[in-house]
């Protein structure tokens with residue numbers, strides 16, 4: 485069941501419904517660098533690759 489509050493385009497994540505939504509009830513977002521200053525410095529820590 486898609487979580488309509490979380491839009492995501494990472495279609496190679498096992499939690500993505502392939503229609504731009506995440507199916508998890510909540511996610512954790514982290515930083516890819518020490519201190520995020522740009523969008524690209526953030527990342528979804530709930531990502532799991534397709535099996």
Ligand code: SF4
Nearest residue numbers: 492497500506528530
């Ligand atoms: S877990 Fe993260 S990367 Fe995966 S579909 Fe949900 S928001 Fe996207």
